[in-house]
Amino acid sequence: MKPIRLGMVGGGSGAFIGAIHRIAARMDGRFDLVAGALSSDPTRAASSAADLGIRGYTSFAEMARLEAARDDGIEAVAIVTPNHMHAAPAVAFLNAGIHVICDKPLSATAEQARQIADAAAESPARFFLTHNYSALPMVREARALVAEGALGQVRLVHAEYLQGWLSDEVHNKQADWRTDPAQAGAGALGDIGTHAWQLAEFVTGQTPSHVSADLSSVVPGRPIDDDARVALRYASGAKGGIWASQVALGMENGLSLRVFGDRGALDWRLGDSERLIFTPKDGPAQILTRAQDRSGSFRTPPGHPEGYLEGFANLYLDIAEIIRGDTSRLDRVPGLAAGLSGMAFIAAAKASSAQDGTWTEVQP
């Protein structure tokens, strides 16, 4: 199948989430990144595009117009800008008939959200929102278990997303727009609270009907919430809670979801993302892994952990640098010596075992 021609808005040099989207788009070879309006700063937009070897634009509006007009124009666009800059490009590309892959949350304001919804309603193109956590294998399995009734009726839901990186007043590219009400719309609530919300919604298939919230700005002087506690009520009678915090000192990405029903219960934690604990009513807890996953959402056989691919990719990255001349990385890439050492190990172990365990010298 031919790769899909992809554009990007935002994600210039130094950006975090844009780089993530590019890696993800590359991983399966199903997209070719060919164009981008990578920065609102024209110079940076141009240099970032040149670095990536793609068509560069300084305006997303122009990009939408020109790409729509090309025979080889982009078919989809990834929008990886701060929240308040989602709506305008989303509308532009939807209007141009180009599929939109937008980072979460949808927008900074309800008004912007409505603009996107209106554009999507009239466009032949599709709109996708990258809530990445719900695409993990065991989360999809969790959802399947709820859907098939393994938990019975859902009674209690608890989702957390705890980070500590904003425990102090912080100023950098990532922190600045996230703590600016104008750009972000909401703080911990929007940045990570919506992940917890969507995770709970995705797995349970239910949306709470009412909330009771306590939003705080824990760090003095911060103009936006950095801690959000939200109690949930569902139309079904189920109760729940969401706790999202950016001032939970020491926490890195403490996303978790627990669901209790009248026939079973689920416990999933991002820090141990390949295990899903399922407790049926009448039996011991079970540790489900990808061997039990039915969504097929992985690239390696059961048992090859997440990170397996990154380990390989680290080698390929180092090898590329070495081939291009950076020999400082040679010492951390296994080479012939490692191979010969392994062969010496095999030979010595076989010889020792053949002699009933006699201690045998390893001969490199």
Added chain:
Amino acid sequence: MKPIRLGMVGGGSGAFIGAIHRIAARMDGRFDLVAGALSSDPTRAASSAADLGIRGYTSFAEMARLEAARDDGIEAVAIVTPNHMHAAPAVAFLNAGIHVICDKPLSATAEQARQIADAAAESPARFFLTHNYSALPMVREARALVAEGALGQVRLVHAEYLQGWLSDEVHNKQADWRTDPAQAGAGALGDIGTHAWQLAEFVTGQTPSHVSADLSSVVPGRPIDDDARVALRYASGAKGGIWASQVALGMENGLSLRVFGDRGALDWRLGDSERLIFTPKDGPAQILTRAQDRSGSFRTPPGHPEGYLEGFANLYLDIAEIIRGDTSRLDRVPGLAAGLSGMAFIAAAKASSAQDGTWTEVQP
């Protein structure tokens, strides 16, 4: 920097490790796969190459000769064949001046290993061996800790690699060559024991001088070892052990390493690969994460776990399929509804918090 032109030997349709190498090579955009001798079966070699849109060869020897002659020929080749088929292509490409990226272990026999070593010695090209586990961030940090003396003198080393997938007699593409002495050379010892050996060697910087081994074929009739217990002695006086098994029922990829010195100790497990437990002599154990890693071997800021990229890639893969027409995947990719739900959550939570927690309806 221009991507490196890459070829591949082995890895035709249905192959496991070849697909892994391709994803890893793609992830950072530093390689372009352009040619391959993907199968010893000419028909399969051709169709696999066509699927990938690359130059196909039915012979690695011919590929080495012709690619070396092209201006745009490959600069490096990945060899992802069974163990006994590493040496011949490795020698051919090294002789042709093309860098070799070879899967582990080095070869099936000591004779083949020597052939590779000889070719490497005379070639301007480099030879790399993809022991992927030692490229993980916390393993590299472990090595750095030992190197800087945080453990003092190493006294005890214990490495395990436990799998259960060969607990029964198994026949399939993966199992067949791995349990055939002619193709694999060694069983559990070579397939996973060498991973444990290399991991211990990489982290400690020491190679054992003597081994005492007990290799077993636990499944009746299996012609190769499926369980290997190897005691280790180091020239330094340190002692150690390696246990590699393919019949440890229920284990998926139970790779682990523990090192005890006279000033500190390390504990790392693949199933919890982002945490490295370091215990200094005079203090509590510490949980090191990528926030403490100094090798820079990751693509996301500290706290974004391994698997984060795969989650994003799962979305991009599903989105590609949907754009190309497979709407059956729509229900698991968040879209506009998820975005609007998140916005409704934010709005209701803000309103409730502004009214001191009054229960507030979520209005989609």
Added chain:
Amino acid sequence: MKPIRLGMVGGGSGAFIGAIHRIAARMDGRFDLVAGALSSDPTRAASSAADLGIRGYTSFAEMARLEAARDDGIEAVAIVTPNHMHAAPAVAFLNAGIHVICDKPLSATAEQARQIADAAAESPARFFLTHNYSALPMVREARALVAEGALGQVRLVHAEYLQGWLSDEVHNKQADWRTDPAQAGAGALGDIGTHAWQLAEFVTGQTPSHVSADLSSVVPGRPIDDDARVALRYASGAKGGIWASQVALGMENGLSLRVFGDRGALDWRLGDSERLIFTPKDGPAQILTRAQDRSGSFRTPPGHPEGYLEGFANLYLDIAEIIRGDTSRLDRVPGLAAGLSGMAFIAAAKASSAQDGTWTEVQP
């Protein structure tokens, strides 16, 4: 030091918490149980007292009066009745000048609590409340860390106590009074929510000033709360939450406490009660164990886990039964054969090691 003469109110045959109190009182040999009003049923009170070989009473009032008059009367009394039956005996014994050790929560109603408080104010005797979890070594260490400022200013507190044993309508001795508003006063809130509350209060040294609560009766028809979610606000500005549930299916005793300050954080879970995770602001998380505890709240050197004593006690119990004639337990108590097997192991291992690992027969 002479043991303290102890009485008990409640705790007749079949009672749960009374038996626990007796074991705990016996463990260090500091109390002698000598008298009891063990049941409101005179027959059961008498037979329970006879089983224990103590002075039996059918009325706690009479017991208070008569014991206070004896030279060898009880010095302290343990009250282990349902919540609504705490106040009357507590007042009687306090009035009689006898120390009171009362199970939690204090009482079923605020009126009863006031009666106890009034009696305590006028009595020379002391009043103790057995919140046992805050007596565990790592909880005491947690408190010490907060007290000495290791967390800085406390910002966020989250305590949970999740059980699943009342997920269905249940009728038995334990469930009946706990789900009866007249006897218990409160359900999950009182039975386990107060544990979470006290744990948070004990460790942080702070009491919340305001709460916002959502109490539910999840199981249809249950006349008392079985799920309690309570948001907390502290006068210091700190925020927190308590979640107590008896319908969290599959949970056994999921008590946990997390505290985040501006200089450090704590995480403790009853299911892993001997480890306290402490994360200082500028360093990796630390795994504190009893080796770091400063309260001295344990009977075994660091490293001998909780349960160590119970293992020994299990042997002593089985040995007692065997000595008294129940030989059916012989097969699970190690005896001479186990001892000789161990000696044969030692001898064979020494001989093998002396011969450089030669395989050596184990000779029983």
Added chain:
Amino acid sequence: MKPIRLGMVGGGSGAFIGAIHRIAARMDGRFDLVAGALSSDPTRAASSAADLGIRGYTSFAEMARLEAARDDGIEAVAIVTPNHMHAAPAVAFLNAGIHVICDKPLSATAEQARQIADAAAESPARFFLTHNYSALPMVREARALVAEGALGQVRLVHAEYLQGWLSDEVHNKQADWRTDPAQAGAGALGDIGTHAWQLAEFVTGQTPSHVSADLSSVVPGRPIDDDARVALRYASGAKGGIWASQVALGMENGLSLRVFGDRGALDWRLGDSERLIFTPKDGPAQILTRAQDRSGSFRTPPGHPEGYLEGFANLYLDIAEIIRGDTSRLDRVPGLAAGLSGMAFIAAAKASSAQDGTWTEVQP
């Protein structure tokens, strides 16, 4: 049932394992300690006996003779001396017809072991060996699973007991005799290796037929093994390994057992002793807890963790000290204030919930 009259040999003031035996014997009220030859030092023997309020002897031989002659003499004796001092008292008490409860390992030498065996063969009294770990609930459940065939045929066994307390040259009461070959007989091998051996034997029901060992004295100058690696072969064809070390820096009591069969597998670790991981051949791993235990080896309902009793006992111990005048402990024992705080919590939570979560002041 009347308590059994118990004596003790060894266990004078400052002793570790003697104190443990006394607590264990007390816990269920089935033994009364009434006599002891607590030390080979007459003065210490006398003062230790006086402290405990029991009949003191300076010679175990005399104790055996005199106690056997008394109508109210001891029925059983606990021997808690160093290894080389097990045999003589064991023989003396067995000859006197008194049951012997002996700490492990059986003795320091094979000759001593034979003496005990001979005496036991001719005595009407029983001999028990306190391998306490095999008396834990989940270990007994593990054994039951193997016995009933849940693992099928056992193939692989691996037991470890890792400690770090002898990582340096250490001199104290505990270390001195354990590192003296004359008193201990064997070092890590005897002190903790025999625990691992017995644990494996108890659970699998099989004794290895051959061993291959590598014993080391890692700390320079230590006259006894402090690290023992022992490979195991069973008559059934099963293979195994034991690793016992006292120089595994940072490890406290790292006892663990893994057993792999052809139908299932077990994993148990002392550090998480209440969970037993059982993996059946065709299903996910299961987390077994005391709710699944069938041996009844616990004093509290499923879900009340080991350590629960120690928490209660800590309170009783502190309360005893306070009653006897040590008010410095008052601050860590919950009292009336804690009780009133809990009642205020209940009242405020109920009031808030009744008003739909309105924030409500906590009124102490």
